[in-house]
Amino acid sequence: DTGVSQDPRHKITKRGQNVTFRCDPISEHNRLYWYRQTLGQGPEFLTYFQNEAQLEKSRLLSDRFSAERPKGSFSTLEIQRTEQGDSAMYLCASSPAFVANYGYTFGSGTRLTVV
Amino acid sequence: GNSVTQMEGPVTLSEEAFLTINCTYTATGYPSLFWYVQYPGEGLQLLLKATKADDKGSNKGFEATYRKETTSFHLEKGSVQVSDSAVYFCALSASPRNEKLTFGTGTRLTIIP
Numbered sequence: 014d015t016g017v018s019q020d021p022r023h024k025i026t027k028r029g030q031n032v033t034f035r036c037d038p039i040s041e042h043n044r045l046y047w048y049r050q051t052l053g054q055g056p057e058f059l060t061y062f063q064n065e066a067q068l069e070k071s072r073l074l075s076d077r078f079s080a081e082r083p084k085g086s087f088s089t090l091e092i093q094r095t096e097q098g099d100s101a102m103y104l105c106a107s108s109p110a111f112v113a114n115y116g117y118t119f120g121s122g123t124r125l126t127v128v
Numbered sequence: 129g130n131s132v133t134q135m136e137g138p139v140t141l142s143e144e145a146f147l148t149i150n151c152t153y154t155a156t157g158y159p160s161l162f163w164y165v166q167y168p169g170e171g172l173q174l175l176l177k178a179t180k181a182d183d184k185g186s187n188k189g190f191e192a193t194y195r196k197e198t199t200s201f202h203l204e205k206g207s208v209q210v211s212d213s214a215v216y217f218c219a220l221s222a223s224p225r226n227e228k229l230t231f232g233t234g235t236r237l238t239i240i241p
Contacts, residue, residue, distance in 0.1 A: 046228070055233045110225070114221070116177055119172040121169075
């Protein structure tokens with residue numbers, strides 16, 4: 014297994030455009046998480062899935078953000094009508110649901126710059 | 129709500145110096161505690177963890193002890209190397225069920241030869 018993969022690594026977009034990021038978790042992990050990290054801060058929770066079910070969403074996830082995991086494998090995070098404040102590193106992580114205190118395996122992230 | 133407070137950085141040390149990075153937490157119940165490390169250009173990696181009071185997590189010469197009485201989980205290493213230069217994040221999980229993690233703001237560590 015190659016770990017958690019995120020695509021693209023970098024994305025530069027103009028304000029108002031829509032962007033979509035993809036995350037491929039470790040295949041046997043049924044939990045998938047999205048976090049956002051801004052410069053000088055720790056990762057902030059956005060949402061997580063168990064299989065295809067979205068179990069929790071943060072208040073940080075405004076109406077412009079949507080995440081899906083349609084078949085319980087890869088996930089996408091879409092941001093509509095991007096704003097400069099959306100510029101951040103978007104991190105994906107995965108874990109098995111039933112191995113207590115596993116922690117996460119993180120991907121390398123997608124860095125979004127909104128100009 | 130749950131929160132993690134980390135020592136302000138950046139921290140610069142000479143090679144072979146002793147390292148302590150402070151971490152304190154606020155949580156209800158009995159959280160699990162983690163240290164993650166982020167090397168330049170890489171994703172976060174789990175460094176060590178502790179799941180109950182007085183547990184000691186250890187890995188790669190780093191140690192941290194879960195102190196419930198002081199709500200702390202300080203990271204220590206007896207002799208740091210240049211390769212330890214990275215950003216270190218303390219985190220907690222309110223349950224063992226691998227739900228969301230709450231992270232501190234991170235501490236950037238630079239080791240000079």
